[in-house]
Amino acid sequence: MAQHAILRFEKHKGNPARPLEAHHERQKKQYASNPDIDTSRSKYNFHIVKPEGRYYHFIQSRIEQAGCRTRKDSTRFVDTLITASPEFFKKKSPKEIQALFQRAAEFLIGRVGRENIVSAVVHMDEKTPHLHLTFVPLTKDNRLCAKEILGNRANLTKWQDDFHAYMVEKYPDLERGESASKTGRKHIPTRLFKQAVSLSKQARAIEAALDGINPLNAGKKKEEALSLLKKWFPQMEDFSGQLKKYKVTIKDLLEENEKLEARAKASESGKMKDRMERAKLESELQNIQRLVDRISRSILDFANMMELFQQYNVEFVSSTEKFDTSTPMGRTMLNICIVFAQLERETIQKRGADAYYSRSLKGFRMGGKAPYGFHTEPIKIDGINTKKLVANPEEAEQVKLMFEMYAEPGTSYGDIVRHFAEHGIKYFSRPALASILCNPIYVKADLDIYKFFKSQGTVIVNDAADFTGMNGCYFYRGRGMKGDTKHNLQGHTLVMAPSEGLVSSELWLKCRKKILANASYQAGRKAVNTWLAGKIKCGRCQKALKAEGSYGRWYFRCSKRSDNKSCEGAGTLRIPDTEAVIYAAMVKKLKPFQTIKGRKNAMKSNPKLTALQVELAQVQHEIETLIDTLTGANPVLLSYVNSKIEELDGRKQELVKKIAELSVDIISPEQVKEISGYLDTWEDVDFDDKRRVVDLMISAIYATSESINIIWKI
Known part of the structure; x- marks a missing residue:
């Protein structure tokens, strides 16, 4: 029997990578659409080229690296199937099969480039071993063009010729199949072929049921045939519709369909409609269980079920509890049981x-x-058996690099994504980066971490003594809490983890505070014309001031006035003059800290923060005292205490919010020491370092042509 080498291409547009990845990488437990897959043999599948993360991310990363623009109809990737006739694999050992697919993959890799291969995986868990090789169709000059790589029908024929010539050098038994350009046939997808096989099996089962009808078993056999026909007809209609796209003969299947319909109509003598209605009702009721407490554990579901019974004049009778819904008492008792069933479900x-x-x-x-x-x-x-996290050295270094890059004031998520793409590191989306940078599992949690989360209103399970600067922390959403956990930490839970952290608390806090600050302004945007960008705001409307000008004359303009004229503007603010004023103010502000006494003062806590913390403790004490008075209180006193507690709780929430804001903006004495040298050589300091110094010293600047108000971090 002929043994053919098989090579097929399938182009993909849009975003179908996820289902294809799930099939190729066997990410499902069952595959109802493909009964040939034996999941017990999936362990024998192997990769020739392992995927570097998710298919979609790799494909998107390669397209972005090449600088290609895409349209809706652009072919983003190609899925290649390589196999041979089933007879070829008989008596072949696993090593011989692996060598065959290794050679086939080398042929493709040589044509499309190793850097464009998404994945190359061999499936050994189906009837015939085969290779799925997925690649991004990028040309040598970095153009996304599947048409140029695969070509037209004549070029595809050449692909088949070259593939056969390459494979036959080592496997002379393989033959070249007949070209479609000669036969005029069109390839039918594997899924349609398998669907046709399944429909044929069903048809034979229906035919056997109809042939077995006799006077003694007519009722039972007719019901069996009707049940099979009910499933078979819709599938057959769908299958026939799909086959219209392909130039293949479906005459035999259609004739078989007509014969079965005729035999079914003849056997039923016009009663098909009534029987089908009965089959529909039985299908809806087949899941009813014997025990009442297993019928439903939802009052709504049970009510819907009883309504369905009434539509068909069906009464429910329990064979064990003796409930009969045809009587008022039976319906009442059944409703009581369902209430307790729902209670049990909610309790579980x-x-x-x-x-x-x-x-x-x-x-x-x-x-x-x-x-x-x-x-x-x-x-x-x-x-109790559980699991703990252990660092992967290579990935841990990449995580540290993320934190180090993002700690710089001018670095955004996009900068990190581009850096990783340029250096061939794993692709990360911006939300994935934000999730990593916010996660306290990476920090070596010390007392500074404890104080930070405490100031944000987070519920900390462990004592402060447990924060030794070694382990990371688990961060769990608080019970009943909703909303964004990146910018609102209040009410959520922090627990020490048994795993060691990766980055220092100082580095982690720089990144975390930057993310918190990004809720009010975008510190990650690249400044070009002034090192005050992102900090300076209009003194009248508190909106950002942006740099505008040309020919060496640059001014600060109110963004709100530029947008809709609803602000009178900040007046005339020349950028060089404003920068000079801010620089002089920074020098003056930092001067006291350059003395020993000033450094000692820097070690002291923020007086505003201390005052707020003291007031918060007093409010909490008052609330607890009022709660203690509730025992045995009369209605008048209860009303007064409730209103007072509500008032105090509102004040408590305000204090927690203010403490959180101040905690984000605190600067440490070490940072004061770090920036002190920059101001002495300000003219020689590069632009990014100037922005970094401003970010460390200043929270915000509110400016008009009459006055400049600086909100300091120190």
Whole structure:
């Protein structure tokens, strides 16, 4: 029998990479659409080229690196199938099969380039071994053009000729199949072929059921045939519609369909419609269980089910509890049982949530994919088996690089993404980067971390003594809490983790405070014309002042006035003059800190912050005192205490918010020492370092032509 070498291409546009990746990489437990997959043999699948992360991310990264623009109809990637006739693989050992696909992959890699290969995986868990090789169709001069790489029909024929010539050098038994240009045939996708096989099997089962009808079993056999026909007809209609795209003969299948329909109509003598209605009702009722407490655990679901019963004049009778819904008492008792069934379901849900919350407070890892930079290893905590995170050296270095880059004032998420792409490091989306930079699992948590989260209103499970500067922390969303956890940490939970952190607390806090500050202004944008960008705002409307001008004359203009004229503007503010005033103010502000006494003063806490913390403690004490008075209180006193507690709670929320804002803007004495040398050589300091100094010293600047008000961090 002929043994053919098989090579097929399939172009993909838009974003179908996810389902293709799930199939190629066997990310599902079951594959209902492909019954040939034997998941017990999936462990024998192997990669020739392993994917570098998700298919879509790699494809998008390669296209962006090449600087290509895409349209909706652009072919973004090509999926290649390489295999041979089933007879060729008989008596072939796994090593021989691996060598075959290795050679086939080398042919493709030589044509499209190793850097453009998304994945090359061999499936050994189907009837015939085959290779799926996915690549981005980039030309040698970095153009996204599948048409140039694959070509027209004549060029595809040449692909097949070259592939066969390459493979036959080592495997002379392989033959070149007949060209479609000669036969005029069009390839039918594998999924349609498998669907046709399945429909044929169903047709034979229906035919056997119809042939077996006799006077003794007519009722039972007819019901069996009707059930099979009910499933078969819709599938057959869908299949026929899909085959219209292909120039293949479907005459046999259509004739078979007509014969079956005729036999079914003849056997039923016009009663098909009534039987189908009955089959529909039975299908809807087939999941009813014997026990009442298993019928439904939702009152709404049960009400819908009873309504369906009434539509078809069906009464429910329990064979064990003796409930009969045809009587008022039976319906009442059944409704009572369903109420308790729903109570049981909600209780189970609450127990699950309580167990999750309890385990999280003890430092257990609560499942999910390990954060980037870590893998999991088994561990016992309090005699209970769980897992802890262990650093991956290579990934950990990349995580450290992210934090070091983002700690710089002028660096944005986009800068890190581009840097990683240019150096061939793993692709990260901006949300993924933000998630990593906010995650306290990476920090070597010390007392500064404890104080930071405490000031933000986070619930900290561990004592301050546990923050030794070694381990990271788990951050869990508070019970019933919703909203953004990147800019609002209040009410959420922090627990010490058994795993070691990767970055210092100082570096982590720089990044975390920068993310918090980004809620009010975009510090990550690149400044060009002034090192005050992002800090200076209109003294009248508090909106940003932007740099405008030309021919060496640059001014600050109010962005709100430029947009809609609703602000009178900040007046005439020349950028060089304004920068000179701010520089002089920075020199004057830093001068006291250059003495020993000034440095000691810098070590002291912010008086505003201290005052707010004292007031917060007093408010909390008043609330606790009022709560203690509630026991045995009369209605008048209860009303007064409730209103007073509500008032104090509102004040408490305001204080927590102010403390959080001040904590973000505090600058340490070490940072004062770090920037002191810059001001002495200001003219020689480069633009980015000037911005960095301003970011360390100043929270905001409110300026008009009459006055300049600077909000300091020191």
